[in-house]
Amino acid sequence: MVKINQNYKIKMEKITKSFGDFLALDDVTFNLDHGEVHSLLGENGAGKSSLMNVLSGIYAPDHGAISIDGKVVKINGPSDARFLGIGMVHQHFRLVKSFNALDNIALTINQTSYYSEKDNLRHKILKKMDEIGFDLDLDSPVGLLSVAEQQRVEILKVLIAGASIIILDEPTAVLTDEEAKGFFKIIRFLASSGTSVVLVTHKLKEAKEFSDKISVLRNGKLVDTIIPGKLDDEALIKLIVGEVFAEKPQLSKNFGEEKIVISDLNLHRSNHAMGLTNINFKIHEGEIYGIAGVGGNGQAELSTVLMGLTKLNSGSIKLAGYGDITKFRTDQRRKCGLVFIPADRQKYALAGELSVADNYAVASILRGDLGSWMGVKKLGKQQSILEAIAEFNIYGVQRLNQNAALLSGGNAQKLVIAREFSSKPSVVIAHSPSRGLDLKAAAFVHKQLLTARDGGAAVLLLSEDLDEIMLLSDTIGVINRGRITAEFSSPADRQIIGKAMVN
């Protein structure tokens, strides 16, 4: 029997997990104390998610032992994990959008009768909300709630199920700075009342500010566990990526002619969906126009309107060399050189069940390359695709005909960018292009956008990450409730932009 340290809430010892030849977790030992917030840092594919999936019963480890409160346990599935008090809040919420919060919570707990215990449950939830200072409408469909509110539903789900260990996967990826602050207040409160929290994150700042301990994973190994404040940023980054690494702003040197001019765009929407009101801006050749704003203020609508995916009610889009393209379909706009990196790459930019080669080649094939209408070339060993994969540093591709679903977030995004940039773009529309990516992959994405800009493209960058906007943009617009409410030239003041975003 393993020697057990009674002091720890959870001990994961010598956990190893492999997928085929790939070693996702290599002899990882991870301890979680009572009432602590413990951050897990690491790049995409470092093993953070795998480790937490082992803990929440989604993966069975090849080797290793887990003990909770000093007892060795075997977690054979998510229901076992729940039974043991482990709750996970996934980055992509597991909510039934058309149900209200109450029903979503009722779904996850074992009740004897839904109807007779509904009032009971409501009381329980309200009491919990009161205790931790949540504010939430339990009766409207969660699809209509803001992302932050949906996250609260997820947290309530695990708390009501009686979790004493909460795993949070990238919880602030979807929150504004303000919302994130409130969120961590609640997390700290939960910790102080004895709940142990694992925080999986990419953001050094929040890991340092809000956690008691930081563990760093790299290539499936646990590199070190440290107390925040003991190391400076540079040392911490070195732990994560294995080298020192920081991005610096590079403003454009070759502003050209006006490339794309957007005048008086209006999009009417009903039922809580965001519309657009009198949007006016222009982007020059060789310029990155950054649109800052809290998520859900019209960014997705603006990007899809510009790509011709959403029909607008009024306004015009003029593109240098093509004139008015307002009436153009998506395929016609793409022929004019517009390319698009949508925010939700898994849903809109990639088809997981198609091969890497197909996902890459779709743009070329639609352009008429790689064979004629009579016969598309065999893609499995196509040299141009192999070269693109090498050029864009896409890792994890063993064969070109493997499914794109197997790529990790960063590599999936690199594949999208490789495809979109496979012909020279004239206008790049990028919506949250580095969401959920690690430092290295994000820097790579940024470099690609800068390269496109320096090649004379007009780049529209819509991002909820203000740091990213500040880093890349030559001009910054602020979007708020479907309007562009302010515009700044770089370098601009972060505080003022931040204020414009929420006013």
Added chain:
Amino acid sequence: MSSASNINKRKGVKLEVRDPMSFANKFIVLILSIFTGLFISFVILILSGVSGSALWKEFVVYIVTSEKNLSSVLIQASPFVVAGLAAAVAFRARFWNIGIEGQMIFGAIAATYIAINDVGPEPTRLLLMFIAAGFGGVFWILLPAFLKIKLDVNEIISTLLMNYIAFNFLLHLLYGSWRDPSTGFPNSEQYDVSEILPLLGWQSLNFSSVIAVLLVIILFWLFMSSRFGFVLNVLHASSDMARYTGIRVSLVILIVTIVSGFLSGICGFLVSAGIESRMTQSFFIGFGFSGILISFLARDNPIGILVVSLLFATLVIGGQSLQVFYQIPFAMVQLMQAIIVMCVASSEFFIRYRLIFSF
């Protein structure tokens, strides 16, 4: 493990998600499940009084050894193949065309109209019937296609209901103006020789087999190597991604429905001009639904459709013998089809999961 909690003691069968299966393994699972379905069917037939040796003879020996039976199977298989292709082309774009039967009826009605009114010169009569049949099928799918594309009306419902309209319209014709004047039976008059698909010179095998094989080849090319086939793959995998990359999804769906309707119409033509030599009310014995099942079993692959159609045709021909010699109802054949389909559908489970027994 002495202090392990009680959940460790849980015993029995457990599921584990498998790694994605290779194509070869999936193929083996498919074949095994078809054989499982055949085995269960034969057990049921044996229980209803047919001896095992009789089954062996009727479904294998007499089919392979008798040229006449073999040619019957091939004739029976042709409309199955084309109905399967009609289903496959629609399914590849995730347009669930359940209305193949109705489109077949309208294909046959159009062909019969040409035949009984002697439209055009005799040498080109069959060609004209062929084309008319195709467009008859297209005519019957255009409304559901339009409703789907413009108003997002569920095509499963609309195409299904169009079947009933087509069938009742057919009855209206056969009991009305198209009733055979010489016999008074509710079917059209017999086609002239120039309106019947010519024999190939071996047994009763006729030109419908040639048409079926040609269509298999054309669709194999369309799906596997043409640019349009690639677009269909993308659309099948993710219509969101297709739209975002600039594929004109509505246009693709329109083309796909036209091709599917055309093939269904041709299928009706093969039945009327290739098997029955007239328009009858009883010859639609579920070809449309068989087409859907065949395409499902063959994973929308044209070559697979050819193979599965031969299997289904064998079941039908063997079943006819059982009906005559052993008084087994013909519904038994449909039962066998259904069992095979259920076995294959259940096999999906084993492709995705692995069972782990712990006792």
